[in-house]
Amino acid sequence: MTWLDLLLRNLWRRPGRSGFTLIGVALAVGSFLTLVGLSRGMDAAAQDSLDERGVDLVVVRRDIMEFFASVLPEELEADILRLPGVAEVSAELATLTPMGEDAHAIVAGWRPDSFEWRSVKLVRGSMPERGQHGVVLGDALAGALHADIGSVVAFSFTPFRVTGIAAFTSALNRGIAVLCLDELQALLARPNQVTMFNVRLAQPADAAALASARTEIAALRPDLSVTTTDAVMRGNKAVQVLAAASGAIALVALTMAALSVLNTLAMAVEERTRDIGILAAIGWSRARILALILSEGLLLAGLGGLLGAGLGWLGNHTLNLLVVPGGGLSARATVTLMLLALAASLALGACGALWPAWRAARLDPASALRR
Amino acid sequence: MPHPHTDCPPLVRLEQVGRSFDAGRIVALQAVDLAIDPGDLVAVHGPSGSGKSTLFNLMAGLDRPSTGTVVFDGRPMPTPAEWARLRHGRIGLVFQDFNLLPTLTAVENIELAMFGGVRGTAERRRHALDRLAELGMAQCADRLPQLLSGGERRRVSVARALANHPELLLADEPTANLDSATGAMVAELLLALHRSHAMALVIVTHDQGLIARCPRRVRLLDGRATEHAAAVALAIA
Numbered sequence: 001m002t003w004l005d006l007l008l009r010n011l012w013r014r015p016g017r018s019g020f021t022l023i024g025v026a027l028a029v030g031s032f033l034t035l036v037g038l039s040r041g042m043d044a045a046a047q048d049s050l051d052e053r054g055v056d057l058v059v060v061r062r063d064i065m066e067f068f069a070s071v072l073p074e075e076l077e078a079d080i081l082r083l084p085g086v087a088e089v090s091a092e093l094a095t096l097t098p099m100g101e102d103a104h105a106i107v108a109g110w111r112p113d114s115f116e117w118r119s120v121k122l123v124r125g126s127m128p129e130r131g132q133h134g135v136v137l138g139d140a141l142a143g144a145l146h147a148d149i150g151s152v153v154a155f156s157f158t159p160f161r162v163t164g165i166a167a168f169t170s171a172l173n174r175g176i177a178v179l180c181l182d183e184l185q186a187l188l189a190r191p192n193q194v195t196m197f198n199v200r201l202a203q204p205a206d207a208a209a210l211a212s213a214r215t216e217i218a219a220l221r222p223d224l225s226v227t228t229t230d231a232v233m234r235g236n237k238a239v240q241v242l243a244a245a246s247g248a249i250a251l252v253a254l255t256m257a258a259l260s261v262l263n264t265l266a267m268a269v270e271e272r273t274r275d276i277g278i279l280a281a282i283g284w285s286r287a288r289i290l291a292l293i294l295s296e297g298l299l300l301a302g303l304g305g306l307l308g309a310g311l312g313w314l315g316n317h318t319l320n321l322l323v324v325p326g327g328g329l330s331a332r333a334t335v336t337l338m339l340l341a342l343a344a345s346l347a348l349g350a351c352g353a354l355w356p357a358w359r360a361a362r363l364d365p366a367s368a369l370r371r
Numbered sequence: 372m373p374h375p376h377t378d379c380p381p382l383v384r385l386e387q388v389g390r391s392f393d394a395g396r397i398v399a400l401q402a403v404d405l406a407i408d409p410g411d412l413v414a415v416h417g418p419s420g421s422g423k424s425t426l427f428n429l430m431a432g433l434d435r436p437s438t439g440t441v442v443f444d445g446r447p448m449p450t451p452a453e454w455a456r457l458r459h460g461r462i463g464l465v466f467q468d469f470n471l472l473p474t475l476t477a478v479e480n481i482e483l484a485m486f487g488g489v490r491g492t493a494e495r496r497r498h499a500l501d502r503l504a505e506l507g508m509a510q511c512a513d514r515l516p517q518l519l520s521g522g523e524r525r526r527v528s529v530a531r532a533l534a535n536h537p538e539l540l541l542a543d544e545p546t547a548n549l550d551s552a553t554g555a556m557v558a559e560l561l562l563a564l565h566r567s568h569a570m571a572l573v574i575v576t577h578d579q580g581l582i583a584r585c586p587r588r589v590r591l592l593d594g595r596a597t598e599h600a601a602a603v604a605l606a607i608a
Contacts, residue, residue: 001479002492009474278470281433282484282531283459285452366434369470 006292007299014268018300021264025304025349026311028250028257029341033312035246037337038319042242043233048170050198050229053116055090056210057199058232059217062225066238067195068095072224074192079220080199085213088200090114093184093193097155099177105141107155107177109184115200120178125149125164130180134163140174153177156187171320254348257304261297261352269293269356276360277368286361293357294350301349305342312341380445381406382539382571383430388439389594390425395437399425400594402439409538411571412562414582417591423575426591427543430573431464432457459487463532463570465561467544469524471516477527478503478512484534502530506560522553529560539571540564546578554578 011018050058059080061070074091081089093109110117112130120127120136128134135155137147142165147153151162160179168174185191199217203209214226233239269276279289385405391398400422407413407430415423428434429441432454440447443457458464471480481499490498503509506526516524525545532540545561546554558581565572574581582588589598 001475001482001496003486005479006475006483006486013474274470275472278472279483280455281431281458281464281466281470283455283457283462283535284486285455285459288487364434366428369433369466 003295004299007296010268010272010292010296011300014271017264017267021260021300022304022307024260025257025301025345026307028253028348029305029308029345030311030315031253032250032344033309033337033341034315034319035250037312037316037334039239039243039246040334040337041316041320042239043230045170045172046233047229049172049176050232052168052170052173053198054119054200055116055198055229056201056204057213057217058227058229059197059199060195060225060227060232062223064237067233070195071190071193072195072197074194076220077194077197080197080217083213083216083220085202085209085216086199087202088115090116090198090200091181091194092116092196092198093181093188093190094195095184095188099141099145099153099155105138105175105177106172107179107184109179109181111181116198117178120164121167123165123167125162128161128163128180130182132163133158133160133183134179135160136164136166136178137162138166138168138174138176140171141177144175158187254344257301257345258348258352261300261349262355263352264300265293265297265353265356266359268296269360272360273363273368274371276363277365277371280363280365281369289363290357290361293360294353297349297353297357298346299349301345301352302342304349305345308345309338309341312338379409381408381442382411382444383407384442385426385429385436386440386442388429388436388441390422390429390434391437398594400429400436400591400596403594403596405589405596405598407539407571407573409571410569411573411587412565412585413571413573413587413589414585415573415575415589415591416577416582421591422594423591424543425594426596427541427573427575430539431462431541459484460535461538463535463537463540465525465528465532465540465542465545467547469516469528471524471527471531473516476513476515477508477519477523477530480516480527481531481534484531488535499530499534502533503527505533506530520553521549522557525549525553525557526560529557529564533564533568536568537570539573540568541573541575543575544577545574546576546581555580558584 060067061072064070077089077091080086090110091114095107096104097107099105112127117127122136123139127136135153142148142162145153147162149162149165152159153162154160166173166178168176185193201210201213217226218224276289385403388400388403390400403426415426417423425434429436432449443449446453449457472483475483478496478499481502482495485495485498500509500512503512506529508523508526508530511519511523516527519527542561546557549557558578561572561574562584574585576582587598589596
């Protein structure tokens with residue numbers, strides 16, 4: 001009989017109670033992974049999307065509640081372009097809009113002469129001509145809308161003909177719809193306004209040049225936020241609120257799981273007082289008895305954590321499928337995050353088991369045997 | 372009452388040991404002096420409530436005396452951790468209520484006593500099976516305690532007590548709750564083990580037949596101990 005056999009045998013004495021505790025831990029870890037994965041995934045999705053389009057710096061309005069609320073004058077593009085180190089600037093107007101019955105999409109307006117427009121690789125079709133009311137769809141969005149070249153899709157009740165299907169690889173871009181900037185400005189009644197400027201630098205690998213460009217751009221207007229692609233979502237208040245709420249809910253879930261482990265083991269110690277007395281009577285030290293109960297807690301939490309990692313992956317996957325075509329939210333439970341969740345579940349198992357284990361170790365053998 | 376059985380110091384010595392409960396209102400033992408030497412065979416007897424189980428617990432380090440001193444192998448008043456180590460290696464206990472873990476099989480109950488020793492998993496299993504075989508219980512190795520008869524459970528508990536080759540075996544009412552034939556078989560077994568393992572054996576018992584076969588007899592009455600030599604005791608009987 002190994003130590004693990006002994007632990008499993010003890011937990012199996014009350015299969016229902018152990019099972020429900022394990023499920024509780026799994027749900028807590030799964031919730032943690034889904035919520036934290038969602039908030040981290042949004043960061044990563046934005047970065048992947050911008051990197052794929054060759055963007056080095058993003059200029060948006062500072063202190064905005066959410067990304068799409070950023071409003072900047074289009075003429076600022078020329079000022080940015082004049083700055084040293086800046087190679088190209090692409091003005092972008094973006095909005096998140098319902099499309100079809102179940103889908104949402106980011107609709108982006110780019111100027112046809114911009115580097116982003118030029119960087120679009122197409123699976124088939126072509127980029128739309130100005131005034132043509134044409135649109136290029138990411139392949140995932142096209143799939144979700146059952147649209148292909150020549151199909152007509154509607155934004156804000158206005159029909160657009162699909163002229164091309166883009167071959168993007170990042171999740172956000174696969175769910176994007178691209179049309180000419182001036183047509184989107186007209187559609188949204190936002191003439192000469194853009195959401196952001198995407199900047200390509202002459203020497204993006206040069207950290208000093210990058211820092212200098214950021215400073216120069218930020219100095220143009222006091223209300224500008226200039227970030228690298230990895231930090232583009234961090235200034236977004238809505239994302240910050242989401243991250244904080246996710247973190248708080250995850251923390252509550254993990255605390256509940258720790259209490260559940262504590263409750264299970266406290267009851268087990270109470271029920272097994274005599275058994276623990278027997279262990280003490282046959283020479284088990286307090287440390288070994290403590291280790292036994294702690295190990296039971298760690299095993300429960302560890303198994304729950306593994307199950308929760310699976311649930312977290314499933315939760316993220318489902319969230320991606322449900323909300324934006326092509327997994328646009330990019331809620332992702334990375335291996336690091338899963339390991340972190342597993343470590344957290346083991347830590348909460350240890351926390352939950354500590355008091356029952358201490359109680360068990362302190363039991364007086366003679367009185368325990370009288371129970 | 373020192374008993375110079377050998378030249379070695381006593382294995383366990385109780386010096387003026389008393390134990391009371393409920394803030395001194397219940398006195399279980401008073402000023403008991405007793406020495407158990409290596410290889411001794413001692414019967415502790417007396418009526419119910421005379422303090423036999425309390426004496427058993429004190430000699431095993433399961434309880435601490437209210438007054439006096441318990442000395443094990445020259446070490447006065449071992450700490451709880453030291454007592455645990457002693458019960459793990461040098462003291463074997465056989466309980467009246469068997470005290471086998473119900474979720475573990477017979478052989479696993481014996482293995483449990485060996486956890487923390489130097490043996491690995493396979494070695495523990497082999498050694499536990501050897502102990503069971505020694506007591507004629509090999510065929511019951513994989514049975515849970517509730518599927519064993521009283522006599523079989525007792526033998527498993529004896530096998531567990533012998534798991535780590537103790538120098539002192541303490542048996543609390545080993546023939547109680549057994550039919551007379553099984554009780555006699557268990558008594559024979561313990562005495563045979565005492566001889567073959569050359570260990571001290573202290574038997575707390577009501578069993579007159581078993582008492583009569585022990586050269587040293589300690590009678591407890593109202594918490595006080597008196598020792599009778601075998602010949603005197605036999606004469607009284």
